[in-house]
Amino acid sequence: MLKVRGLRKIYGNYHALDGLDMDIEDGALYGFVGPNGAGKTTTIKIISGLLLPDQGSVEIDGVDALAHPVGLKEKIGYVPDYFGVYDNLKVSEYMDFFAACYGMEGLKARRRSQMLLDQVGLGDKEDFFVDGLSRGMKQRLCLARALLHDPVLLVMDEPSAGLDPRTRLEFRETLRELNAQGMTILLSSHLLTDLAELCTDVGIVDAGKMLLAGSMEEITEKIHVSKPIIISIYKNMPAAMALLKEHPLVRSISVKNQEIMVQFVGSERQESGLLTELIQVGVQIRGFVREPGNLEAVFMQLTNHEEERVMLSYEHDQESGL
Amino acid sequence: MNMIKNPVYKREMRVSARSFRLALVLLVFNGILALVALLNMYSMLAQIRVTAEIQYSSFLDLYLFMAVLEFVMLVFIMPAITAGSISGERERQTLDLMLSTKMAPIQIILGKLAASLSTMVLLIISSFPILALVFVYGGVTIKDIVMLLACYGAAALFVGSLGVCCSALFRKSTLSTVVAYGIMGGVVIGTYGINQLALFFNRMPGGGYFTAASAGTGDGSSGGFLYLLLMNPTVTFVMTMLRLSGREAASGNITQWFGNHGENFVSQNWVGCSVVIQIVMAVILIRVAVWAVRPGKKAW
Known part of the structure; x- marks a missing residue:
């Protein structure tokens, strides 16, 4: 047309x-x-x-x-x-x-x-x-x-x-x-x-x-990184946060209660590697799942001109000594 | 081009007929004319009562006075009506909507201009009963009225096109109106002033070089600058009125206005040439307006 x-x-x-x-x-x-x-x-x-x-x-x-x-x-x-x-x-x-x-x-x-x-x-x-x-x-x-x-x-x-x-x-x-x-x-x-x-x-x-x-389906599938991984922690949150903060493929982290939402820019293999690393440092995990993609995330990803690492609420709290 | 079918013309006529503004303009316009006419007649009658002498030339003066008043008002009202025509569409954000349809820019411009001219025609026709007061005493023929209307028509077309052109070139109606009045002032006063200036310089000792045409003519003249007055609707009107009142010989030919100019075809047919020049200028201004509203053209 x-x-x-x-x-x-x-x-x-x-x-x-x-x-x-x-x-x-x-x-x-x-x-x-x-x-x-x-x-x-x-x-x-x-x-x-x-x-x-x-x-x-x-x-x-x-x-x-x-x-x-x-x-x-x-x-x-x-x-x-x-x-x-x-x-x-x-x-x-x-x-x-x-x-x-x-x-x-x-x-x-x-x-x-x-x-x-x-x-x-x-x-x-x-x-x-x-x-x-x-x-x-x-x-x-x-x-x-x-x-x-x-x-x-x-x-x-x-x-x-x-x-x-x-x-x-x-x-x-x-x-x-x-x-x-x-x-x-x-x-x-x-x-x-x-x-x-x-x-x-x-x-x-x-x-x-x-x-x-x-x-719409193609778009939401195309940007794999736009789908955050939601990790439900049973025990040892500090160890999980320490690992995620230093991980080169993690772009942003946000925490709500015992759940961590991670913007992870790796492939599926690297995703499973992250899970292994978390278990190896002694983190006990209840859930590890990628959230379904949405257009908002794709849009933000594409129109964000700087590849910056975003620090969210949990890190703010940590830095302010709370 | 059938203007009755032009959507812009039809809409403008419908909206203006519905608006309070048109009724107000008609009231003020005819109110001023009627007031002046009635005062003038009253003063003449008062004079007759005192002197017992009827000066029939006073009735012609009344006609001339009203014609002048009407012309001045036309020249002043026309830019006000037309200078917001296209810029108003821009301000209402409707110009793009019209341009996104099958309407061509020329249809939009002509529709707007025709609607403004129709308003002017309405003003002129509505003033006929007042102008007709002079027929009570005689002295003015139908031919005189037709000549006057032709002069009004040429002036309204020229001034209206100028207003529409400014409106197409400028984004804001206020700016467009100011520029339209400025240019109109330049044409009316400027062309006269240039001739005065040229005459002044040429009458100075050794000033003949200013206009080669007047060099060696003795007392000097404004030379070729005289023909700038062809653009001036006021001069056309004055010439028409002088002819109508039979005072052409007394006030002198246009060739005598700014020193001695030689007689030629233009000076012998000044009114006709001037009307043609004004129509040509109106066509040029309409073309500029069409160019200014074509898709993608940014207004100032």
């Missing part, structure tokens, strides 16, 4: 995008994740035809989007990270206006608009003024607007920003429904929890580059 290759965009000396690649399959719900300033909005604006790249190519549904901008606009529905509403305009008039912008008029436009408003739950708000709607309603209206011309790809830039948890859940459900109907969706967010439960595919971007991309 979407193929982006070698996208570069430079503002002065700042490289907003530095050779970004992206592939989205038909029917995917693609989560585009990255910290603030990673290049998400710039990428989305280029894909939506609102910004020209300095270098690179964008292909949507087999069409070269940069060479045929009008063709691109027929295929894309764009929802920005703001609402973009007019004063003194009713919901139905707002929809009529944007339908006319896509060349749709008359009964066809009116029916399509009513159908979409019903779909996003604003069917009974047609005669309300747009600027009087709540944030959640405005966001749903923006979604309905973006779907007016029946695009093949829906591009959304941080759509959940500023919404309360309930509205966010409802919005997420609407997106799931659209995706289930076959709509390909590109969704950017820095709220990883939003995407982890919603998306079928994920791309992690930082400093204008795609760091990691693939299906």
Whole structure:
């Protein structure tokens, strides 16, 4: 559906995008994740035809989007990270206006608009003024607007920003429904929890580059080190801590009661070696298990620019002499 | 291009018709005109009561006075209406939404400009009953009114395009309005000032070098700078009014304004040439505005 290759965009000396690649399959719900300033909005604006790249190519549904901008606009529905509403305009008039912008008029436009408003739950708000709607309603209206011309790809830039948890859940459900109907969706967010439960595919971007991309399962499997080992100690906690603190493959340690959570960057063989070493120094162990991977951990791992060893609560307590 | 089908034009007309601002502008605009017209008539009638002499030229003066007042208000209101047109969309964050649709930048610009011009046309038409007061006494023909409207139209198109252009170039409506008024002031006062300055220098001893065209003409003139006044809608308006009032001969041809200039095609058809120049400038300004709102272009 979407193929982006070698996208570069430079503002002065700042490289907003530095050779970004992206592939989205038909029917995917693609989560585009990255910290603030990673290049998400710039990428989305280029894909939506609102910004020209300095270098690179964008292909949507087999069409070269940069060479045929009008063709691109027929295929894309764009929802920005703001609402973009007019004063003194009713919901139905707002929809009529944007339908006319896509060349749709008359009964066809009116029916399509009513159908979409019903779909996003604003069917009974047609005669309300747009600027009087709540944030959640405005966001749903923006979604309905973006779907007016029946695009093949829906591009959304941080759509959940500023919404309360309930509205966010409802919005997420609407997106799931659209995706289930076959709509390909590109969704950017820095709220990883939003995407982890919603998306079928994920791309992690930082400093204008795609760091990691693939299906959700692939991603969580790929980063083995993101899964911490939870060691349940029966006896001899100090010996376990002494060993773990000096171990070269341990990146961080946190302790809760008799459980130690260890960020261990070794292979499965090295993992079993760690267990052996712990037993050899006299630590009695009740449990030794890797926690299932999650997107949050992957994201933190990838976007952490320094390979630093993190000292957590237990070590703080030790150093303060508690 | 069918403006009635332009979505931006349709939306602007709907929103402005619904807003309180338009009603207020109409009230203030016509209120000032009506007040001036009625005061003027009252003063004339008072004079007639005292002197028992009817000066019919006073009714023409009333017409001229109201036409001038209307022109000044048009030139002042038009930038205020248009200078926030595109920057306002940016501030509301709706420009990108429009650009993400199949709408071309030229449609957006023309829709905005046409909506502003429609507001101006509404203002002018709404003032007709007040202007028509002079018909009570006669002296002004329909042709005179049409000429005046043509002059208003050219000025409104030029000033409106300038406002839309500034609005497309600048991100903030406040800055755009200030720049639009600044440029308008430059065109109206600046072109006149340059001619005065050129005339002043050329009348100084040995100053003929300032404008080669006036060298050796004896008393000097502003030379080629005179043609800068073609851009000036105020000069076009003044020339039109002089012609309408039959005072063209008394006040002198444009060639006599800043020293003696030779007669040529432009000076003989000053109003027509000036209207054409203003329309050409409006087209250039519209093209600049279209360039400024194309996707990826950052506003200042």
